[in-house]
Every structure is written in structure tokens, then in C-alpha cells.
Amino acid sequence: MSDFDYIIIGAGAAGSVLANRLSEDPGNKVLLLEHGGPDTNPMHHIPKGFFFTLRGDRYTYHYPTQPIGPSGQVESWTRGKVLGGSTAVNGMMWSRGAKADFDQLAALGIPGWDWERVLAVYRTVEDHNLGPSPMRGAGGPLGVSVTKNDDEVVAAILASAQQQGWDYVDDVNAHDTERVGFTPSTIRDGIRSSSYRAFVHPVRRRPNLTIKTHTRAGYLLFDGKRAIGVRTRSGSKRADYTARKEIIVATGTVETPLLLERSGIGRPEVLAGAGVRVRVESPHVGERVIEQRGVSMQVRLRHKIGPTQDLNTVPKQGWEGLKYLATRRGPISTGGYDLMAHFKSSPELDRPDIQGIFVPMALDTSSATMKLAEHSGIMFMGYQVRPTTTGSVHLSGKLPENLPIIDARFLEDEADRAATAPILEVGRTLLSNGPVADYILDEEFPGPAVSTPEEVLRYSLDAGGGIFHAVGSAAMGPNDDDVVDPQLRVRGVDGLRVADASVLPVQVSGNTAAPTTVVGWIAADHILADN
Numbered sequence: 001m002s003d004f005d006y007i008i009i010g011a012g013a014a015g016s017v018l019a020n021r022l023s024e025d026p027g028n029k030v031l032l033l034e035h036g037g038p039d040t041n042p043m044h045h046i047p048k049g050f051f052f053t054l055r056g057d058r059y060t061y062h063y064p065t066q067p068i069g070p071s072g073q074v075e076s077w078t079r080g081k082v083l084g085g086s087t088a089v090n091g092m093m094w095s096r097g098a099k100a101d102f103d104q105l106a107a108l109g110i111p112g113w114d115w116e117r118v119l120a121v122y123r124t125v126e127d128h129n130l131g132p133s134p135m136r137g138a139g140g141p142l143g144v145s146v147t148k149n150d151d152e153v154v155a156a157i158l159a160s161a162q163q164q165g166w167d168y169v170d171d172v173n174a175h176d177t178e179r180v181g182f183t184p185s186t187i188r189d190g191i192r193s194s195s196y197r198a199f200v201h202p203v204r205r206r207p208n209l210t211i212k213t214h215t216r217a218g219y220l221l222f223d224g225k226r227a228i229g230v231r232t233r234s235g236s237k238r239a240d241y242t243a244r245k246e247i248i249v250a251t252g253t254v255e256t257p258l259l260l261e262r263s264g265i266g267r268p269e270v271l272a273g274a275g276v277r278v279r280v281e282s283p284h285v286g287e288r289v290i291e292q293r294g295v296s297m298q299v300r301l302r303h304k305i306g307p308t309q310d311l312n313t314v315p316k317q318g319w320e321g322l323k324y325l326a327t328r329r330g331p332i333s334t335g336g337y338d339l340m341a342h343f344k345s346s347p348e349l350d351r352p353d354i355q356g357i358f359v360p361m362a363l364d365t366s367s368a369t370m371k372l373a374e375h376s377g378i379m380f381m382g383y384q385v386r387p388t389t390t391g392s393v394h395l396s397g398k399l400p401e402n403l404p405i406i407d408a409r410f411l412e413d414e415a416d417r418a419a420t421a422p423i424l425e426v427g428r429t430l431l432s433n434g435p436v437a438d439y440i441l442d443e444e445f446p447g448p449a450v451s452t453p454e455e456v457l458r459y460s461l462d463a464g465g466g467i468f469h470a471v472g473s474a475a476m477g478p479n480d481d482d483v484v485d486p487q488l489r490v491r492g493v494d495g496l497r498v499a500d501a502s503v504l505p506v507q508v509s510g511n512t513a514a515p516t517t518v519v520g521w522i523a524a525d526h527i528l529a530d531n
């Protein structure tokens, strides 16, 4: 048993921020527990390294879902399991969410999360290659870059998008109109800027900060209603750690409800099913999960041009790797999708509700793993940014290694179906008009069999994908039955907070790494103020 002031469980987007900020005062003894290992594989740092780190279970969890859609296929929800969490393996898109969505939280009875405060956090953490402005920061710990490239197909997509009426902007995060631009990414000088690398690695030698990798938190320990410690396992070794001030659960949308439930906080019937004694009845633990659902298409180009041709064999990858080592540039130095757009699913909306992403690459559709095609192509994916359908994540047993039961229930709300049905049509219209149309030979998938709104929705459920952006399984709110309050304190116990993507009660029109970084920061403000 060792004593700390704070124990942070999970070194991902939020946990890394907390580890930095809570250990800033040398008087605070901080323990950071991480189930995964160190991020020492070079593929964690080379942006396109995620093609490799997402394979297997060394650096990632792959949780099977309950059957999805009319065909009932089982999908995999992937999360990072390494220092940096999902930010060490993700697509690096820094899509921050919109003012209107953060401001709406106050109207939901959740004060302290308005845009003014959130923007101040973004401006503090960012080291943006476009430089400081009223809308972004420079000089902060987290590298963010917008890298223009001169690929002719990308230029053609941009021109066609503008012809479609979307504004071409330098920084898509600085606007809320229908727009397109190069994707802001958590990359600095050609190297991934994970949350661990940005916030913890530079301060890892602080004497008051202890980092334990390969250590899984199994259960929270209590003294009456107060959370006082964490029971962990590392290999075959079990250890308990105690916290004098607070324990912060930052294990992400999937693992956080499981840890709460294993520790007796949750829905009584769920806990009873797993043989766990109820400590605190909290009906929304593991409920209210909101995930985005993608619709994708791929077209084939007439000629073998662009980055697919630079990377579609092992020798070519080796050559690009050497060039990357010398210059930190080229196709493996950038994120997953070159262009990001925000557009409306219907003209009468007052602001965009769909995010679209484009990359001038083609995947080999005959391969079960992520592999590039021999021919060149363009991939487009669109997803509704503010879905409202809620799913659930619950434990299946009382052991940490028991798999979760993930019931995604995608596209059940009519509003989500109405927003998702036109996505493919928008992508097709863009790609078949203007300069980009001249490059395209045909649509490789899904093809003309998927055309009507019903067909698109069915296709999205059958062949779409979750985007790894789920939020809400421990959502904050003003009511006594919300899992955490607006200061992220777990209701019904003392000394325990949740700070990760699970506390976001809605999707905020962005991707989730950026808003979750803000969650870590605001959580640290509250913890430091209260102690």
C-alpha cells in the first residue's frame, strides 16, 4: 500500500493533461496508472504508423459489439492501450467542436463549459503551426498543424468543393459555415503529438510524479462513501494504492463505466447480473452512449497517381520511410485524411451537421486488413456530428478482463436517419462535378445499388462504422441521477471524479480528442481549486 495525493487512472487524452497539471505543484504526490505499455515503438510517432499500431492487441483494445443493424454483424470498437491512450493510435484529426454546442451545455444546466472557457483552454494547450489568433493558440504543449500539400487530386477536390458552395478556409476550426480545408492534425514537424508526448513526457522526471505502465486498475477501494484507493494488477502482481485527496478515473468511454460498475456504482440490475454488490445506485452509468456513424465511398482514378502509388508495396513504404527520416515530410508525415469539410445534410439547417473527410488514396477492398490498393483512388467518409441515438456499455462479469457488452443502437432516432441518408449523395455530387470529375474512372464502392435514402441507411448500418468517438457513458449533468456533476464529481461518493470522453453528455460537432483534452484541463482546474 503506498500513499499518493492523487491517483489518475488512464494516461489518454484527459489523463495525460491531469498528470501534468496536478503534478505541477511539487507538494502534490501523483500516481498515473496505465494498463498499456510505453509508446516506444517508432510507429507511435510516425503519423501514418497507425496502419501498424492498430493491428493486434498490443497497443489497442478491440471490443466486439452486440449485433448491429439489419444484418446483425459484430463490429469492433477500438481504443488505445498505451501511454497516450487513443491519442497514440488515432487519426490525429484536431476537430474542436463548435461554439454553439459548448454554449448549449449551460442551457442544459451544465455551467462552466461555455465556449469562452473552452476556447481559452484550446488557446493555452495548442502549439499551432498557423500561429496564434483569437481562435487558436501557439506555444502550448500540444502540436497542431494544418499541412497543405500540392497533390493534384487534392487540389481538384478542393476546387470541386468550392464549386459546390463550400468556403475554402485555412483553419476549419475557426468557422461554423459550410467549409473545407486541410485537416488540422495533432502533428508537430511531422511527428505525432499524442497527449502523453505533449503533456507528460516533458515532465515525466518530476520527483512527485509516478507513472506505472502495464498496470490495470481492477477496482476502486472505499472507506464508507469515500473512494480511498485502487486495486491493481500488473502481470501476476496485485497492488493497492491509496489517495489522500482524490482519485480520477480517466479510462475512456468504454472502460470507465466498467470500472465504476465493478466497484459497485451503477444500475442495480446490471450489477446484480454480474454478481456485484451495489454501493451507489447510479442509473445512467454505462447508458447515454452517443457514437457517430460513418458512410463511406471509394472511387477509382483513371491513372495511377498520388500517394497510393507511393505507399502500396513494402519496398515503396521503405523508401518513403527513409525519405521521411531525412525530411519529416511526405505522405507518411500526415494524418489519415488530407481534407476536412463540414456541410449541411439539408439546406434549411442554420449550420453544418455533417463532417466529411477526403483522402486521395484507395484501400484494397479484397483485403481483410487495412491495405492499399494497386490502383489509385479517393476515399470519402461522412458522418453526422451531433447524433442523438443513445446506446449502452456495461460489464458482463466482475473481473476486469471480462469483455464489455456494447449495444450501439446506431441510427435509431429519426433525426439521425434524416441527417445520414443524404451523405452519400453529397459526396457523389462533389466527386462527379468540377475539376475532380476528370480524374475519376468509376465508383468502386458502394456503387449504384446503394442510392435511395433507405439503401444508404441500410448500407451505413451494414458496412459503415463507428468512428471511435463514443461519449456519454458517465455523462455530467445537473440532476441527482446524472453520473457526475458539472465539476465531474461522481455522485453518491466522495473523493472520486471521472474525467474523460465519457463525461460529455452530447457530441459537440467535432471529433473527441480535442474536447476530451479540454475535459482533462477543466477537471484539473476544479481539482486544484477544491484541494
Ligand SMILES: Cc1cc2nc3c(=O)[nH]c(=O)nc-3n(C[C@H](O)[C@H](O)[C@H](O)COP(=O)(O)OP(=O)(O)OC[C@H]3O[C@@H](n4cnc5c(N)ncnc54)[C@H](O)[C@@H]3O)c2cc1C
Pocket: 009, 010, 011, 012, 013, 014, 015, 033, 034, 035, 036, 054, 078, 079, 080, 081, 082, 083, 084, 085, 086, 087, 089, 090, 091, 092, 093, 094, 095, 215, 216, 217, 218, 250, 251, 252, 253, 255, 259, 467, 468, 469, 470, 499, 500, 501, 502, 511, 512, 513, 514, 516
Ligand atoms: C482508431 C481511432 C481513431 C480515432 N481518430 C480520432 C481522430 O482522428 N480525431 C479525434 O479527435 N479523435 C479520434 N479518436 C478518438 C479519440 O482519440 C478519443 O476520443 C480520445 O482519445 C478519448 O480520450 P479518453 O481520455 O477518454 O480515453 P483514451 O484516450 O482512450 O485513454 C484511456 C486510457 O486509459 C487506459 N485504461 C483503460 N482502462 C484502464 C484500467 N482499468 N487501468 C488502467 N488504465 C486503463 C487505456 O489503456 C488508455 O490509455 C480516435 C480513436 C481511435 C481508437
